[in-house]
Amino acid sequence: MATINIRRDVKDSFYRYKMPRLISKIEGKGNGIKTVIPNMADIARSLSRPPSYPTKFFGCELGAQVKFEAANDRYIVNGAHDAAKLQSLLDVFIDKFVLCPACKNPETDLIITRDHDIIRDCKACGKRNGVDLRHKLSTFILKHPPANQSGKKGGKKDKASRKQGGANAATAANGGENSVEAASGSDDELTRRIVSEAADLPSAHQYEDDDDWAVDDMSEAAIRARQEKLTGHLQNKLVLENEDDDGGDDLAGVASKYDEFGDYLTEHPNSSVDEIIAEAKALQVWGKHRAIEVVVQALFTTDVVKQLAKYQKLLVGFGRTEKHQRSILGGLERLIGVKYPEQLLSKTPSIFLAVYNLDLVEEEVFAKWAEKVSKKYVDKETSKKIHAKAEPFIQWLQEAEEESDSEEEDE
Incomplete structure (x- = not known):
């Protein structure tokens, strides 16, 4: 099998790091056409990565569904893609998820930290550098850790193919309102952006410090205190539920950061996304999942469906972990149930469908949210109402997932 340099920009024929040249084989025709990469396992072995990672990366970049048949060493990307195109994408994967940014050496291992960061640990120079958590592959890696950090495995679902059915479900539930259409923007653009991204929920030990959507103190006084914080002069202020996720900082100091961030958003509602990001970094709340709750409550109004599309880059930029996605739902619960319940x-x-179509929250997170009524963000009765109203969307999501599973079994 022909080999090439892992770093193709290095022309030295004696470069020690080699990998097989990617081979692609196109099978099927029409809507069933697909590209099989018969030597993906060998390529992945050369990169010290699971073969599912580069395959999934291809799917993310091409907006295509992928399939792994590890037992048969078959790694498939839907659609027809020539080897040269996939080889170029593999170069990008290597740069983002294999090479050490410091020494450009491929001798790295991926490590997932307790804070759900993904680190490239370089065995050559000793440097430890993170990867871009905003990339969709990062979400996949967190759910499917490398060896010795195992998580559960699951199948893939094609979100883009379900959009029209979801729009119909939401429209029917809202009496024919067209708010989803306003949020979707260009359907072609969304189809390119939204790719297959679903897997079983992570195992419990991965999130052992998680609060599981609940709080301990549910006395009337505690509930009333939280509601007062929500409906006070700054409805966007964050309610910290006995959890300090900012590296052990003083809890009052942490709350102050979020209050300052909320004050800025309220006083500067027309700030650009870049300006908001700069302020979040200055206050050291950039990347914090709780800052998302502040953004939703401070910036979003009754025109939330359109605003979700406007601030998509901002919301995704904070992070793609389950906690970040749950914070989006938590902020929306407060917005829907406390700030603008009548509207x-x-x-x-429609709001949840827009969130799903914009790839802000994955179906597994929606499924976990729907499992039980939570008292974390709003009181129990309000949470029940929101869950009841969301039922048409959740039911559609479940049915679409079952149909996708059935189609995969038929294939």
Whole structure:
């Protein structure tokens, strides 16, 4: 089998790091056409990565569904893609998820930290550098850790193919309102952006410090205190539920950071996304999942469906972990149930569909949210109302997933 340099920009024929040249084989025709990469396992072995990682990366970059048949060493990308194109994408994968940024050496291992960061640990120079957590592959890696950090495995679902059915479900639930269409923007653009991204929920030990959507103190006084914080002069202020996720900082100091961030957003509602990011970094809340709750409550109004599309880059930029996605839902619960219940409660299916179509929250996170009524963000009765209104969307999501599973079994 022909080999090439792992770094193709290095022309030295004696370069020690080699990998097989990628081979692609196109099978099928029409809507069933697909590209098989018969030597993906060998390539991945040369890169010290699971073969599912580069395959999934191809799917993310091409907006295509992928399939792994590890037992048969078959790694498939839907659609027809020539070897040269995939080889170029593999170069990008190597740069983002294999090479050490310091010494450009491929002798790295991926390590997932307790804070759900992904680190490239270089065995050559000793440097430890993170990867871009905003990339969709990072979410996949967190759910499917490398060896010795195992998580559960699951199948893939094609979100883009379900959009029209979801729009119909939300429209029917809202009495024919067209708010989803306004949020979707260009359907072609969304189809290119939204790719297959679903797997079983992570195992419990991966999130052992998680609060599991609940709080301990549910006395009337505690509930009233939280509601007062929500409906006070700054409805966007963050309610810290006995959890300090900012590296052990003083809890009052942490709350102050979020209050300052909320004050800035309220006083500068027309700030650009870049300006908001700069302020978040200055206050050291950039990347924190709880800052997302502040953004949703401070910036979003009854026109939330359009605003979700406007601030998509900002929300995704904070992070792609399950906690970040849950914070989006938590902020929306407060927005729908506390701030604008009369205007938004009936539009819950449309709002959630927009969130799903914009790839802000994955179906596994929606499924976990739907499992039980939470008292973390709003009181129990309000949470029940939101869950009830969201039922058409959740039911559609479940049915679409079952149909996708059935189609995969037929294939």
